[in-house]
Amino acid sequence: MKANITKQCMGDRNCNNLCSEVFEYDEDKLMSIVKFDEIPEHLEAIVRQAAEECGAEAINIEE
Numbered sequence: 001m002k003a004n005i006t007k008q009c010m011g012d013r014n015c016n017n018l019c020s021e022v023f024e025y026d027e028d029k030l031m032s033i034v035k036f037d038e039i040p041e042h043l044e045a046i047v048r049q050a051a052e053e054c055g056a057e058a059i060n061i062e063e
Contacts, residue, residue: 001039001063003047005032008058015050015059022047031058 003022005015009031015023016032022043026033039047051059 001041001044001047001061002037003034003039003051003062004060005034006058006060007031008056010056010058012055014053014055018050018053019043019046023050 005023011025011030011032013025013032016025022035022039023032024035025031047059048061051061
C-alpha cells in the first residue's frame with residue numbers, strides 16, 4: 001500500500017498525532033508528508049484511519 005498527501009493539506013497535523021511513525025510535518029512546505037514509499041503492513045490500518053479522519057481529505061491511499 002502507498003499513501004501520499006495532496007496540496008489540500010491544511011497542516012493541522014492530525015495525521016502526525018495519530019501516526020507519527022508514517023506522517024511528519026514539513027515546516028518548509030507547511031504540510032504533512034509521508035515518510036515511506038511503501039507503508040509497512042503493520043501500519044496500514046492506522047494510515048487508513050488517518051485518511052478517513054483527515055478533514056481536508058488530503059491523504060490518498062493506493063492499494
